[in-house]
Amino acid sequence: MITITLIGTGRLSFNFMKEILKNDSLHLNQVFGRSKFRPKHISDEVDYVKDFKNLKTSDYYFICVSDNQISKISNNLDVNDKVIVHLSGSTDINVLSKHKNYGVFYPLQTFSYESELLFKEIPILIEGNNKNTSLKIKTLAKLFSKKVKEMNGNERIICHISATIANNFSNHMVVTAEKLLEKNKIDKNLIKPLIFETFKKLKKTSAIDAQTGPAIRNDKETIDKHINHLSESDFLNLYKIVTKNIMSNEL
Ligand SMILES: NC(=O)c1ccc[n+]([C@@H]2O[C@H](COP(=O)([O-])OP(=O)(O)OC[C@H]3O[C@@H](n4cnc5c(N)ncnc54)[C@H](OP(=O)(O)O)[C@@H]3O)[C@@H](O)[C@H]2O)c1
CATH class of the missing domain: 1.10.1040.20 (ProC-like, C-terminal domain)
Structure with missing residues (x-):
């Protein structure tokens, strides 16, 4: 089973939380949020943490925070050789370069708290900092969508x-x-x-x-x-x- 930690509790994180919970090949290890109390929309079955030191090891870490906070959050995290990605269309991959294996997992869709989305149809544009990481991210993305495409930052x-x-x-x-x-x-x-x-x-x-x-x-x-x-x-x-x-x- 592939384990994932979501960092951030906003619109994107909420939609990924629901999708991961539905997928038998995936396990949502934890959701990290800065709020003292579990946000109402974060399911009770999920381990909610508000302190980085309580983060467990996961195969993948998804940084789902506002674009201008990605770098700050990344600098506060140590994921060893696990894969860390951001999900932003306009943010360069190198914002995560302090990590060993990192990349981008950009879902080309608009996410809100209200809509129920069909993830299989959402294009996921991926990038990895090395061949093996790209392959891992691509394999993971295919568990969410049938429209996965490798793309560089300019595209x-x-x-x-x-x-x-x-x-x-x-x-x-x-x-x-x-x-x-x-x-x-x-x-x-x-x-x-x-x-x-x-x-x-x-x-x-x-x-x-x-x-x-x-x-x-x-x-x-x-x-x-x-x-x-x-x-x-x-x-x-x-x-x-x-x-x-x-x-x-x-x-
Ligand atoms: N929504 C979309 O349609 C969409 C589509 C594709 C990609 N994305 C990408 O997804 C990412 C998140 O966007 P979103 O739409 O989910 O935004 P959002 O709904 O505004 O949520 C932003 C989240 O970031 C958290 N956050 C901000 N600064 C933080 C910090 N310093 N420490 C911890 N948490 C922090 C916020 O926490 P609080 O709740 O405590 O304020 C909130 O949970 C962005 O990179 C965006 O480009 C979004």
Whole structure:
């Protein structure tokens, strides 16, 4: 049985905790958190520790803390010849270089406390500091997902930028659309069916072919009407920049 310790108790750790507990080939040795009390979402069947000196030996240590804390946490850990990984898309592998065997285990998905995810479908982008460690990380990743890919730091950061645009930016667009409706005292739920259809149709069509609206049609009259309505609004600049980008279709 492969043993894993999760360091951190946030969204990513919570989802990995659930997945490891479901997998008969894996054992969740411990979860480390800095909070004095066990966070509510950490299962009672898990050994929760808040002191590094109480950490047991595991085959793998997953650092699931905020990106800017990975280095600090890594420096506080001594895992001997065991494998330690971080799960960040934008953090270099070398942040863990004080260890003997280290790497990256980046799941290309958005994790929250609410959604139930199908791990088998989540691409896991991996990297190891040596051949043997890469192989170990790859073998482990395959126990979680059928979409495992070796990638260097440059390729991984491109994937992370792409994920940020596709997920964070489009979600922000929905927030902006809802705010505009609310500001005008219109029910924000009216736009929900349109939002669901926007993403549903990407199963059948490429995003470039799915684009509709005044910008792709080069309909300057409608664009001007929109701009006039937004003239007093904070969304105006955003509207103009995105419209220009859709029209030129350039990166
Ligand atoms: N969420 C995603 O969609 C996603 C996707 C792919 C990769 N990742 C990566 O996963 C990692 C964790 O992200 P997350 O989304 O899980 O973040 P999160 O929900 O904000 O959780 C961050 C966790 O880090 C802990 N933490 C921060 N500083 C710490 C310190 N000095 N000592 C101990 N614990 C500390 C926090 O503890 P407290 O609860 O005590 O504050 C919290 O448990 C990041 O590297 C991120 O890039 C996230």
